[in-house]
Amino acid sequence: MAAELHVALVAADREVWSGEATLVVARTTSGDIGVMPGHQPLLGVLESGPVTIRTSEGSTVVAAVHGGFISFADNKLSLLAEIAELADEIDVQRAEQELARAKAEDDTEAERRADVRLRAATAGR
């Protein structure tokens, strides 16, 4: 069995996902970073974007993360985000509507959020 790391994806008000994984790819402020078991202790600032988790069963979990942190030590990885959603929790239709509305109203913040959601939803399928 391949080495694995324990991942906890935690939002401010709930634990979104937790389990064993072999690879986690996330976007930090200085670029995409992939973490595999045995990585050196790391603490980084996350950009808004999709996070990809390859679970030890071989499936892939994608989540939309809106800002936050990644911290890794002792084969335990925590992804902290104020808002985090799994790709299959995201309502694509609503996110599209939201994106159109945000574009019309010139709300960059909302536009970015909707965009991240959509990207995560498409990546998860």
Add this chain to the structure above:
Amino acid sequence: MGAQLRVYKRRIRSVTATKKITKAMEMIAASRVVKAQRKVAASTPYARELTRAVTAVGTGSNTKHPLTTEAENPTRAAVLLLTSDRGLAGAFNSNAIKAAEQLTERLEREGKQVDTYIVGRRGVAHYNFRERKVAESFTGFTDEPSYADAKKVAAPLIEAIGSETADGGVDELHIVYTEFVSMMTQTAVDSRLLPLRIEEVAEEGTAKGEILPLYDFEPSAEDVLDALLPRYVESRIYNALLQSAASKHAATRRAMKSATDNAGELINTLSRLANAARQAEITQEISEIVGGASALADATAGSDN
């Protein structure tokens, strides 16, 4: 029915209605406490991980950050007071307000000017009535605070602590809230959020004897700390809001329980009084009848002779 008896009956009816209402409020509060407690529990993983991260940066690097270094001569402080929007919670709000006032007094004795920030309509009303200055107030979400609410509350505070003292910024940030100890005990506590004492955070964040690894910071320790500390403050405020909400519901439950008990007692006393009044009325009537009959009997006996 005699006048007195009618008055008692009316009072019993009114107290019974009140009892029904307080009983219902007690049950609602009881179910809300459980919900609020669950929210507190759900927010713990985030707070715990964040605390660990703050500790890691604080101890693992020699970074100096305005939020972790104490001002040499602090002259201004902000106090955030958490109360509730609604009353009927016993001494819940007055305890929190009292704790805030004691803290303010202490800070002023130390020569600091205090800005007060208030959450909850009760606290706002208290300060407005006494015409005290409130820097900013927030209302409308104390029953079920969300993370967005906590961010809204934290934003002006983080801004104030980030700006220079001369331009209206503050050197210290204190928070007064009601800690949810258990269903029966809730205590008003005050604690200093900023500047952060890393040692204290480390104590609550990590298990005894645990040694934190040497982290690699991405992009740099300063940037991580910059991004981390506001989130830390937000999460602490969120936690305080949740605990305060849970405490408020517990206090309401207790207040309503004693109100229900009191109403029950009152109903008992009143029914005894009503029974006594009814009995008195009957006795009166009997003695009137007996008196009348004997008077009649006396009168007829007299005419016979």
